[in-house]
Amino acid sequence: MTETRLYSETLHPGIRFSFEADRLLFEDKTEHQHLVLLENRLFGKVLLLDGVTQVTTADEFIYHEMMSHVPILAHGAATDVLIVGGGDCGLAEEVLKHASVERLVQVEIDAAVVEFSKQHFAEMNAPVFTDARFELVIADGVDYVKTTDKRFDVVIVDSTDPIGPGAVLFTRAFYAAVKKCLKPGGVLVTQNGVPFLQADELTASIGHFDALFADASAYVICVPTYIGGHMTLGWASDDADLRQLSVDTLRTRFDRAGLETRYYTPEVHAAAFALPRYIEDAVEAGKSGT
Numbered sequence: 001m002t003e004t005r006l007y008s009e010t011l012h013p014g015i016r017f018s019f020e021a022d023r024l025l026f027e028d029k030t031e032h033q034h035l036v037l038l039e040n041r042l043f044g045k046v047l048l049l050d051g052v053t054q055v056t057t058a059d060e061f062i063y064h065e066m067m068s069h070v071p072i073l074a075h076g077a078a079t080d081v082l083i084v085g086g087g088d089c090g091l092a093e094e095v096l097k098h099a100s101v102e103r104l105v106q107v108e109i110d111a112a113v114v115e116f117s118k119q120h121f122a123e124m125n126a127p128v129f130t131d132a133r134f135e136l137v138i139a140d141g142v143d144y145v146k147t148t149d150k151r152f153d154v155v156i157v158d159s160t161d162p163i164g165p166g167a168v169l170f171t172r173a174f175y176a177a178v179k180k181c182l183k184p185g186g187v188l189v190t191q192n193g194v195p196f197l198q199a200d201e202l203t204a205s206i207g208h209f210d211a212l213f214a215d216a217s218a219y220v221i222c223v224p225t226y227i228g229g230h231m232t233l234g235w236a237s238d239d240a241d242l243r244q245l246s247v248d249t250l251r252t253r254f255d256r257a258g259l260e261t262r263y264y265t266p267e268v269h270a271a272a273f274a275l276p277r278y279i280e281d282a283v284e285a286g287k288s289g290t
């Protein structure tokens, strides 16, 4: 009898969350990272990069809807959007659901992840590759934001965790370069981990945002794949009002956009900025530099 192979996420020292690979669909070492795609009966297709879960077909809607619709609807008139990372292109698909978005640039360091995801995750990204508004740039996100003369209303950093190639996407130099790419009133949203297990990561990013932007905070989502409780998405803008829109305003914008969602609602959007105390503490620690 063959034993089902277990793939463990190695992100958090001290605990292991493992997927049974009902089928191992692909395993390879790309130029930048170790890539595994497996099929699990509960989570569907699961992509791991360097032993860290990136996306699953069962719960990607939570992460991708909240990373895209929250900043775009809060902004209210976003035409130019930049994604840094996001190789699986599930986030790009959600962004492009907004007819008001005229241009989406995605800067991803690893062409192999995009090519691979095009083949294996068509159910969540197929429309992206035929959308004339989509421009893919294969480059390090830091180099791109430092050198581009394009300007964006919304920048979304859909990065790996701050290890390997993703580490540079958590530095002040990177966020400062992002700020220069934002149009006035623009907003930055970042993948900022699970603060119950990685509070330092959130605190460090908030410290950088606070030094660079008038308004620095985070909002919460719950993604079963990213274990450890709430996940935080970092938020930085020079317009503090964008974080405090009423449910009525959000509802009007949401209805106008004609989106069909499974996690996002205008009520969830507004509520996501209410932070549990231990997360608020991590945010405040970033602001006070402790």
Ligand code: SAM
Binding pocket: 049, 053, 054, 055, 063, 084, 085, 086, 087, 088, 107, 108, 109, 110, 113, 139, 140, 141, 142, 158, 159, 160, 161, 164, 165, 166, 167, 168, 169, 191
């Ligand atoms: N949803 C995921 C999560 O929270 O774990 C992140 C998904 S996405 C697959 C992360 C992407 O960031 C990967 O495709 C990786 O190649 C890309 N990436 C890592 N470092 C990068 C860099 N310096 N510049 C651009 N993309 C980068």
